[in-house]
Amino acid sequence: MAEEMNELQSLTIDGSEYKTRYTKKYANRRVWEYPDSRKVISYIPGTVIEQYFKDGDAVKAGEPIMLFEAMKMQTKVYMPYDGIIKNYCVAIGERYPKEHVLVEIE
Amino acid sequence: MSLKRSIQDLKKRRALVQKGGGEKAIEKQVAKGKLTARDRIKAILDPDSFHEYDLFVEHQSRDFNMDKKVLHGDGVVTGTGTIFGSPVCIYAQDFTVEGGSLGLMHARKITKIMDHALKLRVPIIGINDSGGARIQEGVNSLAGYGEIFYRNTLASGVIPQLSVILGPCAGGAVYSPALTDFVFVVDQISKMFITGPAVIETVLGEKISMEDLGGARVHSEITGNAHFYAESEEECFNQIKKLISYIPWNNSTKAKAIPPKSPNFEKHIEEIIPADPREPYDVRDVIKAIVDDSDFFEIMELWAANIVIGFGRMNGETVGFVANQPLVLAGVLDCDSSDKAARFIRYCDAFNIPIVTLEDMPGYLPGVDQEHAGVIRHGAKVLYAYSEATVPKITVILRKAYGGGYIAMNSRHLGADFMFSWPSAEIAVMGPEGAANIIFRKEIMEAEDPEQMRLDKVAEYKEKFANPYVAAAKGYIDAVIEPEETRSILLHALEVSTSKDDYRPAKKHGVPPF
Numbered sequence: 001m002a003e004e005m006n007e008l009q010s011l012t013i014d015g016s017e018y019k020t021r022y023t024k025k026y027a028n029r030r031v032w033e034y035p036d037s038r039k040v041i042s043y044i045p046g047t048v049i050e051q052y053f054k055d056g057d058a059v060k061a062g063e064p065i066m067l068f069e070a071m072k073m074q075t076k077v078y079m080p081y082d083g084i085i086k087n088y089c090v091a092i093g094e095r096y097p098k099e100h101v102l103v104e105i106e
Numbered sequence: 107m108s109l110k111r112s113i114q115d116l117k118k119r120r121a122l123v124q125k126g127g128g129e130k131a132i133e134k135q136v137a138k139g140k141l142t143a144r145d146r147i148k149a150i151l152d153p154d155s156f157h158e159y160d161l162f163v164e165h166q167s168r169d170f171n172m173d174k175k176v177l178h179g180d181g182v183v184t185g186t187g188t189i190f191g192s193p194v195c196i197y198a199q200d201f202t203v204e205g206g207s208l209g210l211m212h213a214r215k216i217t218k219i220m221d222h223a224l225k226l227r228v229p230i231i232g233i234n235d236s237g238g239a240r241i242q243e244g245v246n247s248l249a250g251y252g253e254i255f256y257r258n259t260l261a262s263g264v265i266p267q268l269s270v271i272l273g274p275c276a277g278g279a280v281y282s283p284a285l286t287d288f289v290f291v292v293d294q295i296s297k298m299f300i301t302g303p304a305v306i307e308t309v310l311g312e313k314i315s316m317e318d319l320g321g322a323r324v325h326s327e328i329t330g331n332a333h334f335y336a337e338s339e340e341e342c343f344n345q346i347k348k349l350i351s352y353i354p355w356n357n358s359t360k361a362k363a364i365p366p367k368s369p370n371f372e373k374h375i376e377e378i379i380p381a382d383p384r385e386p387y388d389v390r391d392v393i394k395a396i397v398d399d400s401d402f403f404e405i406m407e408l409w410a411a412n413i414v415i416g417f418g419r420m421n422g423e424t425v426g427f428v429a430n431q432p433l434v435l436a437g438v439l440d441c442d443s444s445d446k447a448a449r450f451i452r453y454c455d456a457f458n459i460p461i462v463t464l465e466d467m468p469g470y471l472p473g474v475d476q477e478h479a480g481v482i483r484h485g486a487k488v489l490y491a492y493s494e495a496t497v498p499k500i501t502v503i504l505r506k507a508y509g510g511g512y513i514a515m516n517s518r519h520l521g522a523d524f525m526f527s528w529p530s531a532e533i534a535v536m537g538p539e540g541a542a543n544i545i546f547r548k549e550i551m552e553a554e555d556p557e558q559m560r561l562d563k564v565a566e567y568k569e570k571f572a573n574p575y576v577a578a579a580k581g582y583i584d585a586v587i588e589p590e591e592t593r594s595i596l597l598h599a600l601e602v603s604t605s606k607d608d609y610r611p612a613k614k615h616g617v618p619p620f
Contacts, residue, residue, distance in 0.1 A: 014536040
C-alpha cells in the first residue's frame with residue numbers, strides 16, 4: 001500500500017462517520033458530475049477530420065457538425081438540438097483524448 | 107550402435123536440447139534478472155524431483171523458412187515433480203527459444219501435461235514467459251491457445267491450477283492465467299495485457315509504459331488479476347511452495363494436515379478491537395490471534411484491501427478465512443471486494459476447505475461510481491458463493507453487522523452452520539446514527555434542541571438494538587462468546603463439522619452473476 005494511503009480518512013456510511021484508510025482506487029475515483037447538455041464531449045479518443053460550420057452559426061438538431069475519426073472509423077457528430085455553435089474547441093487534424101469538449105453550444 | 111554409444115548419443119542430444127536457445131539467448135535472459143525455464147522449475151520443485159518429458163518434440167511449421175529453424179523443445183519445458191513431497195505437473199515457457207512463442211507443438215506439449223495433471227489429479231503449475239502466438243504458424247497457434255483455455259476450464263474446480271507470470275504474457279495468452287485459480291507476478295518481470303502500449307498509442311494516442319499498463323504492481327493493486335506479488339523470482343517461488351502446502355491435490359482429497367501449534371500473537375485478542383465501532387483496526391491481527399502458530403497466508407493482499415482473504419491452519423488443518431477489514435474503507439463491500447471474496451469462497455468450496463468468516467462491516471460503499479460499476483451484480487456474487495457452498499461455514503461477528511452486509515457475510519440465512527458473536531457486536535439494519543435519524547425523524551425535527559434529541563435517540567437505539575441479543579433471541583446467532591473463547595469454539599465447530607453433508611438440488615450448473 002502506498003505511504004500516502006496509510007493516513008486515516010473519514011468515510012460516512014448511513015450517517016455514521018468511520019475512521020479508515022482509503023484505497024488508491026477510491027482516492028482516485030472520479031466524482032460524478034451532472035452532464036452539461038451545452039457541451040459536446042468525445043466519448044473515445046480520436047482526431048477531428050472536418051468541421052461543417054463555424055462559430056456563431058445557427059444549426060438545426062440532427063445536422064452533422066463535425067467528422068471525427070477514432071479506431072480507423074469516421075463518425076459524424078450531430079447537433080443534439082436546435083442552437084447556435086458558440087465555439088469549436090478543436091483544430092482540424094488534431095487528436096483529442098476521451099471526454100474532451102469538442103463543441104460548445106448556446 | 108552399441109548400448110554404450112547409444113547412451114552417449116542420448117546424453118549429447120539431451121545436453122543440446124537443454125541449452126534451449128543457446129548461450130547468447132540465455133545470457134540475455136539472465137541479464138533481465140530472469141532465470142531460465144529449467145532453472146525456474148528446479149527452484150520451485152523439491153531437489154532432484156523434476157522429470158522432463160517431450161524433450162525431443164520438434165515444431166512442424168514449414169512456411170516462412172521455419173523448416174530450416176531448429177527450436178529446442180519447441181520453446182516449452184514440461185514435466186512432473188514434487189513440492190514438499192506433493193506431486194505436481196509443471197510447464198515453463200522458454201523465452202530463449204524463439205521468444206517462447208506458442209506454436210502448435212508447443213501448445214500440444216502444454217495440453218499433454220495438463221491432461222496428465224487432470225488424470226493424475228494433481229496440481230498444474232504453468233510458468234508464462236512468451237512473446238505470444240508464433241505468427242508464422244498462423245491459425246495453428248490460435249488453436250493451441252484455445253485448447254489450453256478449454257482444458258483450464260475443464261480442470262477448474264478439479265485440480266488446483268497455478269499461473270506464474272515471469273515475463274511477457276500478452277494478447278490471447280493472458281486468458282489461460284485468467285482462467286486459473288492463482289496468478290503469481292514479480293515486480294519488473296511480469297507483463298500482462300491484451301493490447302500493448304504500442305497499439306494503444308497508435309490507435310488511441312494514449313502513451314503508457316509496459317510497467318504502468320500491465321506490470322506486476324498494476325495487476326496486484328488495480329486490476330485484481332494477480333493473487334501474489336513478489337519482489338523477486340525467489341520470493342515468488344517461496345509463495346508457490348507455501349500455497350501448495352495449504353491446498354489439497356484435487357477436489358476429492360483434503361489438504362495435508364501438519365502438527366497443530368498454538369497461536370503466539372503478541373497482542374491479546376481482547377485488546378485488538380476498539381470499542382467504538384467507528385474506529386479502525388487491522389482484522390489480520392484477529393486472525394493471527396486465532397490461527398495455529400499465528401501464521402496467516404494472505405491472498406490478494408494489495409487489491410480490494412477492504413476485505414481480507416487467505417489460508418490459515420486450525421488444529422493443523424487448512425481453513426479459508428474471509429474477513430472484513432475496518433482498516434481500509436471501513437471494511438465495506440464494494441465491487442472489487444465482492445469479486446475477491448466470492449471467488450475465494452468458491453475456491454474453498456470446490457476444494458473442501460472449511461470457511462471461517464470474521465464480520466465487522468458497516469454495509470456497502472455508497473457512490474455513483476459504485477452503482478454505475480454494477481455493485482448490485484458484483485455484490486450478488488458474495489450471496490451466491492456463500493449460499494452455494496457446502497463446506498463447513500462458520501461466522502464470528504466481531505463488532506458491526508449492518509444491513510445487507512449482515513446478510514451477505516455468511517449469515518445463518520445463507521446457510522451458515524455456526525453463527526457466533528462477540529458480546530460487543532451490533533446486529534442491525536444500519537448504524538445507530540442513521541437508524542435514529544430515520545425512526546425518530548419527527549421527534550428530532552420537532553424538538554426544542556434537535557441536536558440533543560438526536561444524540562438521545564441515537565443512544566436509545568444503541569441501547570435497544572446495538573447488541574447481539576436481539577438476533578440471539580431469534581436463534582439467528584447460536585452463541586454469544588467471549589473473544590478469548592474464539593479459537594476454542596472455532597476448533598470445536600470445525601471438528602464437529604468434519605463429516606458435514608449438505609445437499610443442493612441437482613443441476614447441470616448454476617448461473618451465478620459473473
